[in-house]
Amino acid sequence: MKKKIALIGYGALSKIFLDLFKDYLADDYEINGILIRNDEKRREAEENGYKTYKTLDELHLHNPDYVAEFASASAIKEYAVDILNKGVNLIIISVGALEDNSFYDKIQNSAKNSGAKIHIASGAIGGFDLMRTFSLDPNAIAKIQTSKSPESWAGAPYLENKNLSKTEKEIIFQDNAKKAIKGFPKNVNVAVATSIAVSGVENTQVELISNPKSKDNTHKIFLESKVAKATIEITAKKDLNNPKSSVITAWSVVALLKNINDVVMFF
Structure with missing residues (x-):
């Protein structure tokens, strides 16, 4: 029997995932609906043949096995506890x-009580297996450096009233x-993912770079423990419809779902 997946959000990454779904996941899973608040996007999804929901209650009526979030941090904060309390992965x-420690603790408790699982997609980075291995050392160190084009950083609250150079590389x-x-x-989910996988958000150092010559998004992760050192570098194609995000993020959700269902699991 196929497992049922519901989505939250119908933006650029969600659409990439749905295109990939047909080729990589359709034998083992089925899409049973998408939670979309925006009326125009909901009509678009319905025109493309997808069932849609206006509320989380509607989504729950169709009993998904998994809910995949492609929306925002605010959507996670609004919906996660209710989803997990229902025993849905x-x-x-x-x-x-998840930078909010009290919220992170709260969703973990919800999952433990209901038997649901929280899956953190690797998104635009990788190496979660190494990170979790390094995290066994309580003194492990994690650092991350992210380089993007100036337009990819546009709209960030930290840069309000600041103009980034269109010619010079700069640490911002x-x-x-x-x-x-x-x-x-909207730019550094990768930093939080790295931090919660290794040493915590307060203990993970982040350096952000604006580089006018960058066509893609580059992340360098530096790890050190008492038994090893590692450097992970990933350059990911940015989404042309949303330059703050990397296309590989949608692919990572496909890979995660395949890994869940495979008899051989790499981590």
């Missing part, structure tokens, strides 16, 4: 919501992951 891409932020997600809520 939740896939998160807006990992920035240096501090921990908790402060990074506050100042760049």
Whole structure:
């Protein structure tokens, strides 16, 4: 029997996921609906043959096995506890919501009580297997450097009233992951993902770079523990419809769902 997946959101990444779904997941899963608040987007989804929901209650009526979030940190904060309390597994891409330690604890408790699982998609980075291995050392160190074009940083609260150079590479932020997600809520999910996988949002240092020559989004992760050092570098194609996001984020959700269903699991 196929497992049922409901989505939250119908933006660029959600649409990429739905296109990939047909080729990679359709044998084992089925899409049983999409939660969309925006009327215009909901009509578009329905015209493309998808069942839609206006509310989370409607979504629950169709008993999904998994809910995959392609929306925002605010959507995670609004819906996650209710989804997990119902015993439904939740896939998160807006990992920035988890910088709030009390909220992160709350959803973990909901999952433990209901038996549901929280799956953190690797998104635009990778190496979660290494990160979790390094995290066994309580003194492990994690740092992340992200480089994007100036337009990819546009609209960040931290950069309000600041003009980024269109010709020169510049460091625009240096501090921990908790402060990074506050100042760049739509840009640095990768920093929060790295921090919660290793050493926590207060203990993970973040450096953000604006580079006019960058065509894509580049992330470098530096890990160190008492047994090893590692550097992970990923350059991901940015979504042309949303340059703040990387296309590979949607692919990572496909890979996660395939891994869940495969008899061989790589981590």
